[in-house]
Amino acid sequence: MNYLSLFLNTVLIDNVILVHFFGFCPLLGVTTKKKSAFGMGLAVIFVVIGSSAITWSLYRFILKPLKLEYLELVTFILVIASFVQFIEMFLKKFIPSLYKALGIFLPLITTNCAVLYATMQNISKGYRFTETMVNALGISVGFFLVVYVFATIREKLQKADTPRSFKGNPIALIVTALMALAFSGLAGLV
Amino acid sequence: MNFVQILTALALVGGLAVLNGWIYVKNKKTPLPEGCEPFRESCSNCPAEEDCVLKKVERSVKQ
Numbered sequence: 672m673n674y675l676s677l678f679l680n681t682v683l684i685d686n687v688i689l690v691h692f693f694g695f696c697p698l699l700g701v702t703t704k705k706k707s708a709f710g711m712g713l714a715v716i717f718v719v720i721g722s723s724a725i726t727w728s729l730y731r732f733i734l735k736p737l738k739l740e741y742l743e744l745v746t747f748i749l750v751i752a753s754f755v756q757f758i759e760m761f762l763k764k765f766i767p768s769l770y771k772a773l774g775i776f777l778p779l780i781t782t783n784c785a786v787l788y789a790t791m792q793n794i795s796k797g798y799r800f801t802e803t804m805v806n807a808l809g810i811s812v813g814f815f816l817v818v819y820v821f822a823t824i825r826e827k828l829q830k831a832d833t834p835r836s837f838k839g840n841p842i843a844l845i846v847t848a849l850m851a852l853a854f855s856g857l858a859g860l861v
Numbered sequence: 862m863n864f865v866q867i868l869t870a871l872a873l874v875g876g877l878a879v880l881n882g883w884i885y886v887k888n889k890k891t892p893l894p895e896g897c898e899p900f901r902e903s904c905s906n907c908p909a910e911e912d913c914v915l916k917k918v919e920r921s922v923k924q
Contacts, residue, residue, distance in 0.1 A: 739869065739873065756881070
């Protein structure tokens, strides 16, 4: 498996937000400012990679040997929620500066379905551990890219002369659709 | 599916749920860093300050 092509595929072509429509809530909710989007993107990268490692190991060493594959969804949700809580606690105690930068976003990530999508895709595609890590990195970087670019556009839109009925979420959804169209043009690149 | 498998499944899910609850309680008890008050109550030095202030402004304009 070519790791670079896997990475580029998950970032650009098979993008988690624009192709699979996961993580729409943070896309609309946390992209009014570039700073918020940047923080959210970084936090998602960290959580997706960490939870992908843990859930892959859980599936490989516990669920599969005990023939409990059907528990994948429930156990992964619990693991992701616990991991996010643990990270928040760890940052509060040991790295307060990082907590101040990412603090508000961590509880939001628990309900971000892009994280669960990443962990479950690793299993459904039968990836090895290294492929899982590359896939997780690609998904989270793709999320970060879209969220940040979308935030820069939205900041400009706030100053633009948008018709009253389109202000806020309507124009945001139109922009999302246009971005999805733009990204679909990258199909066949890898 | 046999009885042992069902028990194992319940133990695994129960164990993870207990772990989640325990970490949640520990997290709630962990004090916030200095200069970082709860986001909902006030807009302090935390990173969400701008969004918090923006939302307060939006709310006051609507009223």
